[in-house]
Amino acid sequence: xxxxxxxxxxxxxxxxxxxxxxxxxxxxxxxxxxxxxxxxxxxxxxxxxxxxxxxxxxxxxxxxxxxxxxxxxxxxxxxxxxxxxxxxxxxxxxxxxxxxxxxxxxxxxxxxxxxxxxxxxxxxxxxxxxxxxxxxxxxxxxxxxxxxxxxxxxxxxxxxxxxxxxxxxxxxxxxxxxxxxxxxxxxxxxxxxxxxxxxxxxxxxxxxxxxxxxxxxxxxxxxxxxxxxxxxxxxxxxxxxxxxxxxxxxxxxxxxxxxxxx
Amino acid sequence: xxxxxxxxxxxxxxxxxxxxxxxxxxxxxxxxxxxxxxxxxxxxxxxxxxxxxxxxxxxxxxxxxxxxxxxxxxxxxxxxxxxxxxxxxxxxxxxxxxxxxxxxxxxxxxxxxxxxxxxxxxxxxxxxxxxxxxxxxxxxxxxxxxxxxxxxxxxxxxxxxxxxxxxxxxxxxxxxxxxxxxxxxxxxxxxxxxxxxxxxxxxxxxxxxxxxxxxxxxxxxxxxxxxxxxxxxxxxxxxxxxxxxxxxxxxxxxxxxxxxxxxxxxxxxxxxxxxxxxxxxxxxxx
Ligand SMILES: Nc1ncnc2c1ncn2[C@@H]1O[C@H](COP(=O)(O)OP(=O)(O)OP(=O)(O)O)[C@@H](O)[C@H]1O
Ligand SMILES: [Mg+2]
Numbered sequence: 001x002x003x004x005x006x007x008x009x010x011x012x013x014x015x016x017x018x019x020x021x022x023x024x025x026x027x028x029x030x031x032x033x034x035x036x037x038x039x040x041x042x043x044x045x046x047x048x049x050x051x052x053x054x055x056x057x058x059x060x061x062x063x064x065x066x067x068x069x070x071x072x073x074x075x076x077x078x079x080x081x082x083x084x085x086x087x088x089x090x091x092x093x094x095x096x097x098x099x100x101x102x103x104x105x106x107x108x109x110x111x112x113x114x115x116x117x118x119x120x121x122x123x124x125x126x127x128x129x130x131x132x133x134x135x136x137x138x139x140x141x142x143x144x145x146x147x148x149x150x151x152x153x154x155x156x157x158x159x160x161x162x163x164x165x166x167x168x169x170x171x172x173x174x175x176x177x178x179x180x181x182x183x184x185x186x187x188x189x190x191x192x193x194x195x196x197x198x199x200x201x202x203x204x205x206x207x208x209x210x211x212x213x214x215x216x217x218x219x220x221x222x223x224x225x226x227x228x229x230x231x232x233x234x235x236x237x238x239x240x241x242x243x244x245x246x247x248x249x250x251x252x253x254x255x256x257x258x259x260x261x262x
Numbered sequence: 263x264x265x266x267x268x269x270x271x272x273x274x275x276x277x278x279x280x281x282x283x284x285x286x287x288x289x290x291x292x293x294x295x296x297x298x299x300x301x302x303x304x305x306x307x308x309x310x311x312x313x314x315x316x317x318x319x320x321x322x323x324x325x326x327x328x329x330x331x332x333x334x335x336x337x338x339x340x341x342x343x344x345x346x347x348x349x350x351x352x353x354x355x356x357x358x359x360x361x362x363x364x365x366x367x368x369x370x371x372x373x374x375x376x377x378x379x380x381x382x383x384x385x386x387x388x389x390x391x392x393x394x395x396x397x398x399x400x401x402x403x404x405x406x407x408x409x410x411x412x413x414x415x416x417x418x419x420x421x422x423x424x425x426x427x428x429x430x431x432x433x434x435x436x437x438x439x440x441x442x443x444x445x446x447x448x449x450x451x452x453x454x455x456x457x458x459x460x461x462x463x464x465x466x467x468x469x470x471x472x473x474x475x476x477x478x479x480x481x482x483x484x485x486x487x488x489x490x491x492x493x494x495x496x497x498x499x500x501x502x503x504x505x506x507x508x509x510x511x512x513x514x515x516x517x518x519x520x521x522x523x524x525x526x527x528x529x530x531x532x533x534x535x536x537x538x539x540x541x542x543x544x545x546x547x548x
Contacts, residue, residue, distance in 0.1 A: 081454060081456035085455070086454040092450065093451075094466045105457070106455050116457065116460070117463075117464040
């Protein structure tokens, strides 16, 4: 297995505040499923956005597919972004447009400005969109407006929009935080399939430790901007969880015990 | 304010055996102030009528004369100095002026509106444009037409420039506010997939704001129609407004003014009906 993403000594400071990230190091392999866990404000979202430069890190080095992301020019950065899909807690769809239109937004980055502005997609692109939507179980909702969907369906459109990019990697910022347990399971199952069958690397920010343990190959635990755990989900111990979430994690520890037992 | 409200529980009201009616409004400071103000306004109005300088005017006679004029204007309208087709033609000239200035204004306002939306550009650019536009809007349209008339001379050119100018300032505010309604997460999502500025504008920002933009543009068109009538009279921009000016100030023909008023009223009603229908359709489909 080769490393697809390398994060070396990355730090980020917003203004004069204390550091949101300090000296973060980890590598992610091709096709791996990685969960980033940590308490609120630990810097999970910041870390994810540093990877595709939605936020510029203040120090360190990020290598994606043997390219140094940190000093790319505007055009090259766009190129890299077309190969990294992103999924959000609040789906971030254009509510007034249809499911298929929202899906096709994923390939805007590969189109010329004028074709993108006018929304000119060719037959092959449309077929690809329909294929992905059917795969995600949205075959009947192709022409529905995005705001007429349930949360779980919206998130699947979000995944479709990322998949049509034909990405090497997906970045998911709390994809199931606004969903009920059933929809959350559907979404996590899809992400797992995308990683294991399509070979796409998936990095997920999560608040649910049990979900993270169940689905991930690797867990990265962050507390106050520092990586405090980095290893296989099988190797994680009560002490690690306590270190990630601080001393108030007594209740969680019980959960972990249950999960490891089952 | 709320601290001053008398606290009466429902139980107290029901238990008190007195025949007092249950009041729906309680007396708060604000209602008292409002009532006192209203009382003084009514009082002042009545006093004023007794203190007017009526000269040799008999108020009853004057009112009768006004009614006679109104009756002549609206119940006996006629054509004398122009024909029906001429009036129709002039109405279309006025509509054309309103349409042209709204169209010019809308096109320019879309681009300035994008620059003025805080979520699309920087806070500073947004503040500068919004400030400039607020200044332009504060000066009435008629004044702008007269200002441009200094350079372009009184006439249709000054009217078009002045009205466009004011339409731009009005629509920039409306458009930029509807652009700002768009959640910044949507913009982030498209940026993260490599889409560029113009693609995001046309694929996310404008589709999300289209119904608002059309509503505001229609409203401005209605305003511009009214202004265009006034401009025909005040700035010599032609159209039905100029005929009205001639009828009232030159021929002193109140019956003809009635005719013109009916023409304008008909157009205004048609516009309103059309706008309402169109908006309904947009709400269903859009
Ligand atoms: N745009 C910003 N400006 C200033 N500070 C910021 C900004 N974004 C994040 N921060 C700060 O950086 C720190 C990390 O924030 P981040 O959003 O990455 O946390 P998180 O782990 O994603 O939390 P949550 O689980 O609540 O989403 C926080 O202290 C936050 O206040
Ligand atoms: Mg977050």
